[in-house]
Amino acid sequence: MMGKYLVGIDVGGTTVKCGIFTVEGELQDKWEVPTRKEENGKNILPDVAEALKKKLQEKSIASDEVAGIGIGVPGPVEPTGYVHVCVNLGWTDRWPAKEMAELMGGKIHCAVGNDANVAALGEMWQGGGKGHENILMVTLGTGVGGGLIVDHHIIAGVHGAGAEIGHIHVRDGEKEACNCGGHGCLEQYASATGIVREAKRVLAAEEATASKMRDFGDALTAKDVCDLAKAGDALAEKSIGISMHYLGLVLADVSMVADPELFVIGGGVSRAGQYLIDLIKKEYEALTPLLNKKADITLATLGNDAGMYGCAKLAMD
Amino acid sequence: MMGKYLVGIDVGGTTVKCGIFTVEGELQDKWEVPTRKEENGKNILPDVAEALKKKLQEKSIASDEVAGIGIGVPGPVEPTGYVHVCVNLGWTDRWPAKEMAELMGGKIHCAVGNDANVAALGEMWQGGGKGHENILMVTLGTGVGGGLIVDHHIIAGVHGAGAEIGHIHVRDGEKEACNCGGHGCLEQYASATGIVREAKRVLAAEEATASKMRDFGDALTAKDVCDLAKAGDALAEKSIGISMHYLGLVLADVSMVADPELFVIGGGVSRAGQYLIDLIKKEYEALTPLLNKKADITLATLGNDAGMYGCAKLAMD
Numbered sequence: 001m002m003g004k005y006l007v008g009i010d011v012g013g014t015t016v017k018c019g020i021f022t023v024e025g026e027l028q029d030k031w032e033v034p035t036r037k038e039e040n041g042k043n044i045l046p047d048v049a050e051a052l053k054k055k056l057q058e059k060s061i062a063s064d065e066v067a068g069i070g071i072g073v074p075g076p077v078e079p080t081g082y083v084h085v086c087v088n089l090g091w092t093d094r095w096p097a098k099e100m101a102e103l104m105g106g107k108i109h110c111a112v113g114n115d116a117n118v119a120a121l122g123e124m125w126q127g128g129g130k131g132h133e134n135i136l137m138v139t140l141g142t143g144v145g146g147g148l149i150v151d152h153h154i155i156a157g158v159h160g161a162g163a164e165i166g167h168i169h170v171r172d173g174e175k176e177a178c179n180c181g182g183h184g185c186l187e188q189y190a191s192a193t194g195i196v197r198e199a200k201r202v203l204a205a206e207e208a209t210a211s212k213m214r215d216f217g218d219a220l221t222a223k224d225v226c227d228l229a230k231a232g233d234a235l236a237e238k239s240i241g242i243s244m245h246y247l248g249l250v251l252a253d254v255s256m257v258a259d260p261e262l263f264v265i266g267g268g269v270s271r272a273g274q275y276l277i278d279l280i281k282k283e284y285e286a287l288t289p290l291l292n293k294k295a296d297i298t299l300a301t302l303g304n305d306a307g308m309y310g311c312a313k314l315a316m317d
Numbered sequence: 318m319m320g321k322y323l324v325g326i327d328v329g330g331t332t333v334k335c336g337i338f339t340v341e342g343e344l345q346d347k348w349e350v351p352t353r354k355e356e357n358g359k360n361i362l363p364d365v366a367e368a369l370k371k372k373l374q375e376k377s378i379a380s381d382e383v384a385g386i387g388i389g390v391p392g393p394v395e396p397t398g399y400v401h402v403c404v405n406l407g408w409t410d411r412w413p414a415k416e417m418a419e420l421m422g423g424k425i426h427c428a429v430g431n432d433a434n435v436a437a438l439g440e441m442w443q444g445g446g447k448g449h450e451n452i453l454m455v456t457l458g459t460g461v462g463g464g465l466i467v468d469h470h471i472i473a474g475v476h477g478a479g480a481e482i483g484h485i486h487v488r489d490g491e492k493e494a495c496n497c498g499g500h501g502c503l504e505q506y507a508s509a510t511g512i513v514r515e516a517k518r519v520l521a522a523e524e525a526t527a528s529k530m531r532d533f534g535d536a537l538t539a540k541d542v543c544d545l546a547k548a549g550d551a552l553a554e555k556s557i558g559i560s561m562h563y564l565g566l567v568l569a570d571v572s573m574v575a576d577p578e579l580f581v582i583g584g585g586v587s588r589a590g591q592y593l594i595d596l597i598k599k600e601y602e603a604l605t606p607l608l609n610k611k612a613d614i615t616l617a618t619l620g621n622d623a624g625m626y627g628c629a630k631l632a633m634d
Contacts, residue, residue, distance in 0.1 A: 258479060259476055
C-alpha cells in the first residue's frame with residue numbers, strides 16, 4: 001500500500017458520515033454530507049465525492065496519498081460489491097465502490113460493505129474490540145443488528161444474513177409477529193422497542209405490584225426501564241432481566257457457531273453501560289457450560305462513528 | 318504445490334483411517350491402522366508413519382510426489398496445531414503435524430485439525446457439499462457434532478467451540494442435564510440417544526395411544542423410531558417431528574450467524590435418508606422468514622470416510 005490515508009464513508013438514510021484517517025487508524029478530520037434520496041439517490045455518491053475532493057485539497061492531501069476509500073451501505077451488499085436494492089437510499093442495481101472510484105478519477109481503491117458489518121470492523125479496529133480478531137458486535141437500537149468478524153474478516157453470509165442475530169428465535173409461543181415475519185425473535189425483546197414491550201407485558205401481568213414504570217404510561221422508553229432497574233424498581237429489574245436473558249442466550253448460540261473471543265455491545269440501549277453488560281454476562285456465562293474459558297463482553301466505544309471507522313478499515317483490507 | 322498426491326489420516330479412538338488421494342480428490346488406496354492408546358498413545362503416529370511409508374513404497378510413490386499429509390484428531394486442536402489434551406487417544410501436550418513431518422523425514426508438509434471440522438471439509442470437497450464453499454456439516458450420531466466452513470475455511474473458533482451446534486439451547490424447562498452440564502441442548506433431542514429419549518417421553522405422555530414403539534421396550538433405537546414414523550406410526554411421527562423441529566431451529570440459528578449456502582446432514586441417524594431431510598427442511602424453512610432464498614439441506618455421502626477425505630484436503634490448503 002502506497003498511501004498514508006484512508007477514507008471512511010458511512011452512508012446513512014439522512015446523513016453521510018465521512019472521515020479521513022491515517023492508515024494507523026487516527027482520525028484526521030470528519031464531516032457530514034446530507035443524504036439526497038430523491039431521484040433514486042443518484043446524487044448521493046457525487047455529493048460525497050465532491051465534498052471529499054474539496055476536503056483533500058483543503059488538507060493538501062494528493063490522490064496518490066489515499067490508500068483507499070470504504071463505503072458503508074444501510075442494506076445488503078453482495079460479496080462482489082453489488083447492491084441489488086437499498087430501500088433506505090432509493091438505490092437499485094448499483095455498484096457503489098466502482099462508481100466512487102470513477103468519481104474520484106479511477107485511481108483510488110474503493111470497497112463497499114453493509115453498515116452493521118463495517119461498524120463491527122470499526123469497533124475491532126479502534127473501538128471496544130481493539131486488539132482482537134474475532135468479535136461479534138451487537139447493536140441494540142430500534143432493532144437488534146450484528147456484525148461478525150472471524151480472523152479479521154467480515155462474515156457477511158451467502159445471502160447477506162450473516163450476524164442477523166436479531167432474528168434468532170428465542171421464545172416459543174409468541175403471538176405478535178416480528179418485522180421479519182417470524183415469531184419470538186430476539187429483536188422482539190432486546191431492542192429498544194422490545195425492552196419497552198416486555199416491560200409493558202410484565203406490568204400487565206403483575207397488576208398488583210407497584211412500579212414507577214407505570215407513571216410513564218405510553219411514553220415509557222428503554223432508557224426509563226434501565227434507569228428504574230438500576231434504581232431497584234422490582235418490575236423494571238424483572239423485565240430488563242428477561243430481555244437480557246434472551247440476549248445472553250443468543251450470544252451463547254453465537255459461541256456455539258463461531259466461537260468469538262469478544263462480544264462488543266453498542267447502539268442506543270448500550271448507554272445503560274456496565275449495568276447492562278453485567279446482566280448479559282451473567283446470563284451468557286450460565287448458558288455456556290461447554291466453554292472452560294468464556295468470551296468477554298464489553299461496551300462499544302465509537303458510538304455513531306463506528307461505521308465510518310470500519311469503512312476506512314475495509315478499504316485497507 | 319509440487320506433489321501429485323495427498324494423504325488423509327483420520328485418527329479415531331479404535332482405528333486410524335488412512336487414504337492416498339490425487340490432488341484432484343480421487344481416492345487411490347485406503348487402509349486402517351489400529352489405534353494403540355497405551356502409554357499415552359505414543360505409538361499412534363509412528364505406527365501410521367510406518368504403514369504409510371510401506372504403502373508409498375508399494376505404490377512406487379516417492380516422498381516428493383506427496384504434496385501434504387493431513388491429520389484429524391478426535392478432540393480440540395488449537396489454531397497453532399497444538400493439542401493440549403486428547404482424552405480419546407491418551408495424548409497430552411502434543412504437536413501432531415510437526416511430529417508426523419519428522420517421522421516422514423522432515424520434507425512433507427503436514428497439517429492437523431479437529432475430526433468434526435475435517436469431516437465437513439471432506440464433504441465439501443468430494444461429498445454432499447461438493448461445488449460449495451460455505452457449508453455446515455451436521456453429524457447426528459451418539460451426540461450431535463458440527464463443522465462449519467466459510468469461504469473454504471474451517472471456522473474452528475478461538476476456544477475450539479466453533480460449530481458445536483449440539484450444545485445450542487433449544488428447550489426451556491428441561492430437567493435432565495446434557496453431557497456439557499447445560500439443560501435443553503439440541504443434542505438432548507436430536508442425537509440417536511436424544512431421539513430415543515424424546516420418543517419415550519412421548520410414549521409416557523400419551524399412555525392411551527397405541528404405538529408399535531411400545532413393543533421395543535428399552536431396546537428402542539433411533540432407527541426404530543424413524544422406521545415406524547415412515548410407516549405412519551402416529552407417536553413415532555410426533556416424536557421424530559419434535560426432534561427435527563429442534564434441529565431445524567438450530568439450522569435457522571446458524572443461518573442468522575454464518576448464513577451458509579448448504580447444510581449437509583451425516584452420521585448414523587442420517588441413514589433415515591430423504592424422509593429426515595424433508596422433515597428438517599420443513600422446520601428450517603418455516604423458521605427463516607428473513608431469507609428470501611433459503612440454504613439447501615442435503616445428505617452427506619462419504620459416510621465414515623468423510624474425515625479421511627477432509628484430512629487430505631486440509632493438507633492441500
